[in-house]
Amino acid sequence: MNPAKVLVVTVLAGTLSIGAALFGERWFAKQDIDLSGRGDDGRIATLPDLRLPDLSGQEIASNAWGGKVVVLNFWATWCPPCLREMPMLDELQRGVDAGELQVVGIAIDAREAVERFLAENQVEYQILLGDADTVALSRRLGNRTGGLPFTVVFDPLGRRVFSHTGEITADLVRARILPLLDQETG
Template identity: 45%
Template structure:
C-alpha cells in the first residue's frame, strides 16, 4: 500500500511541476512587459539618440542631420579587418540607394588622424564620424552588448531602430533588412 501512495504522490507532484513549467513558459512568451525586459533590457534604445560627433574634417555633425532618411550606422575601426571587408558593400549600397533616402554613416572607434590616413588608400562615399566614450556606450544601448566591431544599426525614416547586428554584414543580410523600408520600385 505504501508503494502505491508513493507512486501516486510522485505522479501528482510531477504533473504539478510539468503544468507549472508549461504555464510559466507560456506566460513569459505572451507577456509583452516581460518580453521587453528580456529582449531589450531596461536601458535599450529603440530610437535614434540625439548625438553630436566630429567628422574627419573636425566639423561637428548632429544625428538629426539625417532626419527623414533610412539611416545605417556602422561602428568600425581602421584596425578591424571585418569592418574594412564590409565597407565596399556599404559604399556600393550608398551609391545605389542615395536617391531612395538611404544614408550610411560610419562611426570610427579611432583617432581622427588615423581615419584620415586610412581614407588616403580607402576612399569612402559616406560620412565618417569619430566616436567618443559616450557614443561607445550608446552602441551598447543600441544592441552591441558584446561591445565588438563591426556593429551595424538600421533606423527607419521615423528614427526607429529596426535592426542591429554584431559582426560583419553580408550583402544579402543588408538587402533583406533594407527592402521593407524602401519603395517597391527600388531594385536591390
C-alpha cells in the same frame, strides 16, 4: 486582533495590490506608452541625438538625417571585418537616392589612423569620429559585447529596426535594409 483577521486583511491587501499592478500594466500597454525611452529588450528604440565630429572637426547632428533610413556602422581601421564590409556600404550609399538613405561610419579609432585609411580607401558615405561615450552608446543600441563592426538600422521614422554585431553581408542588406527603401530584394 486575532490571527485569522490579520491573515484575511493581509490576503485582501495583497490581492488588491496585485490587481492594481496588473491593471496598470495592461492599461499602459494599451496606451502604448514607453516610460523608459527604450524598447522591450532594454535597447534604445529610436535614433539617438548624436553630435559627433567629422574629419574636418565639424560637428554633425543626427537630426540632419531625419526622414531617411539611417545605417550607423561602428568600425575601426584595425578591424578586418569592418574593412571588408565598407565597399558594400559604400555601394549601398551610392546606389540609393541620398534623400532616402544615410550610411554613417562611426570610427572608434584615432583621427590620424582614420585619415590615413581614408586617404587610400575613399568612401562616399559620411564618416564621424567616435569616443568612449560612443562605444557606450553602441552598447545601449544593442552591441552587448562591444565588438566591431556593429551596425544598427533605423527606419525613416527614426525607429530602430535592426542591429547586427559582426560583418554584415549582402544577404543581410537585401533582407533588412533594401525593403525599408522599397528596393528590389532579389
